[in-house]
Structure formats: C-alpha cells, structure tokens
Amino acid sequence: MSLAELAGCLEERFGERSKHDVPLGRLTTYRIGGPAALYLEPGTRSDLEAVARCLQSAGEGVPVITLGRGSNLVISDKGWPGLVLRLAPRAFSFTRPGDGPDSLVAGAATPLPVVANWTTRRGLSGLEFMIAIPGSIGGAVRMNAGAHGSETSDTLATATVLDLSSGELTERKAPELELSYRHSNLTEQEVVLDATFELVPQTENEVRARLESFRKHRGETQPPAVQNAGSTFKNPAGDHAGRLVEAAGLKGFRVGGVEVSRLHANFFVSDETATAQDVYDLVHEVARRVKEDFGIELEPEVKFAGEFEDRSHT
Template identity: 45%
Template sequence: MIASQIDDLQLAHPVMEDAWVTPLAGLGALREQEPMARHTTLGVGGPARWFFRPADRAALSSAVVLCPEDIPILPLGRGSNMLVPDFGINALVVDLSELNALHVEGCLVHAEAGVRMSRLARQCAEHGLSGCEFMATVPGDVGGGVAMNAGCFSQQVSDVLTHIEVMLRSGEVIEIDAETLDMGYRHTVLPAQSLVINACFELHPDHPDQIRERMRTMRSRRSATQPLAQPNCGSVFKNPEGDHAARLIEAAGLKGFAIGGARISAQHANFIVNEGEASSADIVALIDRAQRVVKEKFEIELETEVRMVGEWL
C-alpha cells in the first residue's frame, strides 16, 4: 500500500510545497489534483495530489531528488492494474510514457519503462526474436510489467528478463540482475520507492511469420474469452495454486453480479468491468463480495492481483 496523508501534508508544509513543486514545471508536464479516472483502464479513481510526466530520464532524476521523502512516488505504468480510491491519493504520480526508447543488440532487447509491452512484442517479431509474444496481449508498459512480473499463456516477464535499471529516491540509477529480484507469480521485489526505468530481455531467433502467427493466436484467444471492449483492469485476482479464480467465482454464483456501476463480467468471472458510472467503492465492494463468498464456499482466500494504491478506509 502507498501511505497517504490526505491534506495534512499541505497544511503542515505550505512553504516546502512551493519549494519543490515549482521547479518540476520546467522538467515536464505537471498537474495538480489530476483525476486518476483519466489514467486508469478501469476509468475510476479520485485526484492525485500531483501528476508528473517527466520529459526524459534526467528530468525524472531531478524530480525524485526534489520530492520530499514523506511524499510517496507512485509510477503510473499505463494504469492497467491500478485501483485508486474515490477520494484520491496524496502522492506524486509519475507517468513514464516519455521514456520509450527501444533498441536491439543481437538477441538482447533493451526497453525503457514507458515502452508498451505490445509494442515490444511487435518490434521483436520484426527482428525475428521470439520469447515475448505473450506481451502482445498485455495492456501495460515495460516498467509495470517488470514490477508485477506480468504474464499470461503460461509465460511471464521473468522468463526472458536478464537485468533492469532502477532509479532510487536519491536519483541514483543502479543495475539489478533479474535472478536477484525474487520474481514470482505477479510479484517482483524492488528497492523501496524505486522506479524501474529500463529492462533488458534475452530472446531467441525464429521466423518473423511464425512469431506473428503465435501473437495473432494469443490475441484471438483473449478477445474471445475476455471483456476487452469494456473498461477493466485485467485479472482482478491471482489464480490460487492448482485452480483458477474465474472458476471459483463462477462456481460461487457471482458471474454477472453487479454492485452500482461495476459488474463481475459475464464473459470472464475474474474481470470486473465498469459499465459507465462505476466508482472505486463499487469495485472494492465486488472484490470483497467475491473474496467472502469464495472463502465461505471453498475455504480458499482469493488474493488480489490489481494494485489497490493509496489509503483505503
């Protein structure tokens, strides 16, 4: 969880706020009280105290140094696996979409944090490199994919990741080998409050047409089984060992169940969709209902895959 101190920080440190926020405006796009509903694939979430899109890596380094230590820094990713409270978050949300350089050296592919994983998959196919086809169906960026060890179709980022670069709160950039990240199912251990800024993947040669065909097959399977036409955050729950969250939720009789403007998808029970007017509270209520009913019926505790950022009351 990202700690939040709603409004208290502003009242306690008004001079400090001007001292560090004002210089950020020259380093990229900076907005105050930015609605996070504009930046999450679920289309929900209250305002971020500050929202910053650095122009480049140097700007990001300056920003993290300027940001007071008691203000959390939250990387946005593409907002595809994020649930923000309706009352918002008191944090510096950082959009790294401008850090989007990608280059290939033999079988090694270097991608900055803001590179979309779907773009990475396409570029690798163009170069005849196989191993990240599954990323073509993941609606996120490289930074978020590394932080979550994103995956599908029995593959995950850790299968092909060799090392990453992260930026610490001090602005220092360090390189970390993938084998030391303790990467597991939708889990990566990163230094506290660090930001993934670059990742290196080792792939293997294959014919571009065969790679593209595998990508097309994966996309078709996703389109046929998941509610991609409606706002969602991807899989809400992690799959319990030896089972599937969707099967358990459906067996519990909750497929299609709705609270407010949010609904457990009738197409895939491990997805919650925003039918147009959902609030974060509606979605959390559905999460709580699914966890409670599955626990009552099957003695299995569903663990969330979606990141619930901020302070939830």
C-alpha cells in the same frame, strides 16, 4: 516535511510541468478514481534525479506512485494524496536492439503490444504473450506480467532502476528483482526506466503464429481492455480464480456500477456509473463468498491506490 514543501520544490525545478489536482481516471483502463494531489511527467533521467532530491529534502513521508498505463490499478475516488509520476512517453517509450544479437532494450513507458510486434517482426520469441496486455514495460517488470505459460521473468536480463529514496541509478540483474508469479521486490520508491530482454531466435512465421493465436484466444475469452484491470485475483496454487468465482455462482454479480464479467469471471467490469469504492467492495465481497464456499483465500492481483473504506464488517 509536507506536500506543500514538495510542491514548492517541484515547481522551482519544473515550473508549469509540475501540476496539481490532475484527474487520474482517464489514465487508467478502469477510467475511474480521483485526482493526483501532485503530478509530474519526468522526461529525462536527470528529471527523476531532481524529483528524488525534492523528495529527500521536502517530501519525506509524502506517498509516491509511478503510473504506467494504469491497467492494473484502481485509484481511490478521493484520488492519490501525494505525487504521481508518469514517465513521459516521448522519452521513455522506445524499442531498440541490445548488445547481444537476440536482445531488446525497451523503455519503461513502451506499450506491451508494441514490444510484442517489434520482437515478432525480428523473429525473436519470448514476448509474444504481451500482445494482448494493455500495460507498459515498467508495469510488466514490476508485476512480472505473464500469460499463456510465459512471463516477463523468462526473458528479462536486466532493468535500469532509479531509487527515489536515494537518487541512485542501478542496473539490476533479473534475479535481483526476485520475480515470481505477478510479483517483484520493487517498491513504490523504485522506478523502472528501461529493461533488456534476451530472446530466442526463431522464424518470423513461427513467432507470428503464436502471437496471432494468443490474440485470437483473448478476443474470444476475455472482455476488451476498457473498464476493467484484467485478472482481478491471482490464481491460487493448482486452481483458477475465475473458476472459483464462477463456481460460487457469481458471474454477473454486481456492486453499484461494477459487475463480475459474464464472459470471464476473474474480470470485473465497470459501467459509467461505477466508483472505485464499488470495485473495492465487489472484490472483497467476492473474496468473502469464495472463502465461505471453498475455504480458499483469493489474493487480489489488481492494486488499489489511495484510501478505501473497508465495509466488509458493516
């Protein structure tokens, strides 16, 4: 069971669409990190079912990750040692009315601001918080993305999920996903294909006013969506990670090419010299200092993918 066997199976099914050594940095908001050993953009459900069959027969033990818009991910400088799947936007980026009068079905590759604008134009409330989050619907379901007091779980009704370990396609009701603060029970083997939301009808003006106020607030309080992955740490109960990082005197604190934003202390912003290891080291050093100063353990919200060196004990 090896990477080579998996590559062979994928090549047989997908020909040149199955790629090797594809740089991933450009597919993430941090713009850093190495290549994917194997890379494929599935364009249909049956493509994904074929990937599942290859994984079952040839790739057991090969790590798989689904990449959305890469806005919550730090990919290792060494890259990803297995298969990266990125749902082809032409097939998986769409918005359409659902069965109910106030419902929306969105493909997993749909950018969140597209969804916020679609619902706003129809006077449907619940997803306007997505206007300034540079992720996709698949990433938002997996992470239970949220902002301004709302989160994905508030309006999510169902998600269509393909389990790569069995090839099984299921429609999961939102409670089955055990969504909580920036968490779901989805594993790396489970790919979200689309999601259905039940929204609240209001006037377009009401929804738009909220959307615009969220957009304005973002522009004033956070760095733009490049060279960072949004909030680095989850907020601990009853507090804000950014407040703690700032109170520890770490605004502007830097490791290599990455620094704690001076605008918002929970955003860590990279420059063109940054490595993924720099992000990893900064995250661990900031967490260590906050623990030392306040006794509070900060948990990263950003996900590290691939191999990193733990230098905290050296």
